[in-house]
Amino acid sequence: MLCKNHLLGGHAAAGNVAHYIAHDIRKPFSKLRFFIQELKDLKNLTEIKQAIHGFEPTFIVSMEYIEHILNEVMDAAVTKLNITKSVPVESVLIMAFKNLGALPENTKINIEYNLSDHLLLSIDVLRVVLIIVNIISNALEAMNYKGNLWIFSKEISFEDNTFMEICIGNNNSYISEENIENIFEPFYTYKKEKGTGLGLSIAQKIVKLHGGKIYCISDLNKGVEFIFNLPALIGAYDKSNFQLVKNLNGKKxxxxxxxxxxxxxxxxxxxxxxxxxxxxxxxxxxxxxxxxxxxxxxxxxxxxxxxxxxxxxxxxxxxxxxxxxxxxxxxxxxxxxxxxxxxxxxxxxxxxxxxxxxxxxxxxxxxxxxxxxxxxxxxxxxxxxxxx
The missing domain is CATH 3.40.50.2300 (Response regulator)
Known part of the structure; x- marks a missing residue:
């Protein structure tokens, strides 16, 4: 995911993150400033209503993004989980893909699944969705939105407890060995337009709070895989109730x-x-x-x-x-x-x-x-x- 760009570290990375966060927090206020200037030139109620109709959606999007940033920063300090038992992994994946947001027009991704058919998760659903969204979003960007994703799961035993090991992998990218050692550090980030650099650090913290581990492996020919394990229990459910996304295609x-x-x-x-x-x-x-x-x-x-x-x-x-x-x-x-x-x-x-x-x-x-x-x-x- 970080293959073709260097990682930013230390104080420089923290300063870079603060730079982007400051921009995103200022953005809705800039919009408001433009909107107020525009209102001053409007002559009648119809024009004002039209201006409000055009302004509201873009203002809401900016506010939602600020909320996302603040939630991510707060998640960095999370110490407790809201556990839900007997959660099918398919339902978590469906939620994650729904939260990816708009994709560039050139997006063309094929997705392969091989998921355990006898395990149910015991997890903080929203925070695990956050982990998956972060990993997949980074992968898509590193792949330039073209290639293959694979998501596998299997049962493992860890300290006499049952866990589901989840692997999210992608081709068309590579992380060097020295960078893999640092990617879970706060403020280490792929050189991109937005982001706090806390995503993988938070992912590691959330997985550890669940009692599991997360790590990354990369092969120059195969690609990148993030592997993490989450507590699970043996249980059956109707898989036909879940329609997983098989392809991601961008829309113009x-x-x-x-x-x-x-x-x-x-x-x-x-x-x-x-x-x-x-x-x-x-x-x-x-x-x-x-x-x-x-x-x-x-x-x-x-x-x-x-x-x-x-x-x-x-x-x-x-x-x-x-x-x-x-x-x-x-x-x-x-x-x-x-x-x-x-x-x-x-x-x-x-x-x-x-x-x-x-x-x-x-x-x-x-x-x-x-x-x-x-x-x-x-x-x-x-x-x-x-x-x-």
């Missing part, structure tokens, strides 16, 4: 309000491009810059595609206003986006950010101006250009 997300082909036809005059994964933010920029020609994108891939298709007209792009984070299922970082854009566009890029970036001198060298995470008027942007 309608992130932009216009198709790329429609947008390509718009670059006929001086244009400002706004890139932000939040539709509310894009809409707020459109209102603030309504006197200008605006094209908005909700993911960097669409924007890069657009610029490739309009390669001969890029001199008509007056400026690009970009977010720093593009959402958890978008694997293009801001740095990668800038690298690709700079191959064809030398104009101004505004980085609209609600985080503190220490590497400001690097962005200055690339003609990137960091601005506060709020809406600016066109006149304010021109003043900032003159100042820089």
């Amino acid at each position: 997300l309608e992130l932009s309000k216009m198709k790329n082909d429609d947008k390509i036809n718009l670059l006929t005059e001086k244009t400002i491009i706004v890139l932000d994964d939040d539709p509310l933010v894009c809409r707020s920029w459109e209102r603030a810059l309504k006197s200008r020609n605006i094209i908005t994108f909700l993911n960097p891939e669409d924007c890069i595609y657009f610029m490739n298709e309009k390669i001969n007209y890029l001199d008509r792009i007056e400026m690009i206003i970009s977010d720093y984070f593009f959402g958890k299922n978008v694997r293009t970082t801001f740095e990668t986006f800038v690298e690709k854009v700079r191959e064809k566009y030398n104009g101004i890029i505004f980085l609209s950010s609600d985080i503190t970036l220490e590497e400001k001198f690097i962005y200055n060298q690339k003609n990137i101006i960091i601005i506060e995470k709020r809406v600016y008027t066109y006149e304010e942007l021109k003043i900032l250009l003159n100042m820089n």
Whole structure:
């Protein structure tokens, strides 16, 4: 899972985690700020209701993610479990897959099962679901969302008690031996956009609270397996009641309000491009810059595609206003986006950010101006250009 990227450790990792947590906690307040600005320009009750209808879902998603982060941090200090007896492993797996969230469009995963047919778990269901979601999510990212998963279980005896040993494995990734020694340490994390780096550390703690063990093995040819054991009892149940997921396929997300082909036809005059994964933010920029020609994108891939298709007209792009984070299922970082854009566009890029970036001198060298995470008027942007 961590094969092609190094692990972050010590104080640097903790600082990196704090950096991302701070961003995610600020995000709903940034949304609220944009929303309030938008309300000030609305003239009647119908427009206000429409704005609220558009704002509420995206605000709720941000709040739910903050709740997830806080729960994860609190789980790091958990000392007691809420045990439910006679739980079929299939029901736990079904819950886990339902909690994976949206998958990227390129996702194509086959899943193989070989599960014990005579064991029932005695576990804290929600916390075990958390373990499985964490392992599978990490695996999917490491596999680039393509390949095979396998989930096996069997009976083992451990200190004269019956346990179910569960193996969750995947191909297309590898963890080196030296990294396996550290992956259960707090703040060691795959270099990715989001996450506290506590997932596997919490998983280990929860498994130990159940009286079991968890470990990881990796083979360059086979892949990665996480193996853990949980208390169980002998028992029969009707397996036909559980329909396990056999394949994971991503769905194309309608992130932009216009198709790329429609947008390509718009670059006929001086244009400002706004890139932000939040539709509310894009809409707020459109209102603030309504006197200008605006094209908005909700993911960097669409924007890069657009610029490739309009390669001969890029001199008509007056400026690009970009977010720093593009959402958890978008694997293009801001740095990668800038690298690709700079191959064809030398104009101004505004980085609209609600985080503190220490590497400001690097962005200055690339003609990137960091601005506060709020809406600016066109006149304010021109003043900032003159100042820089």
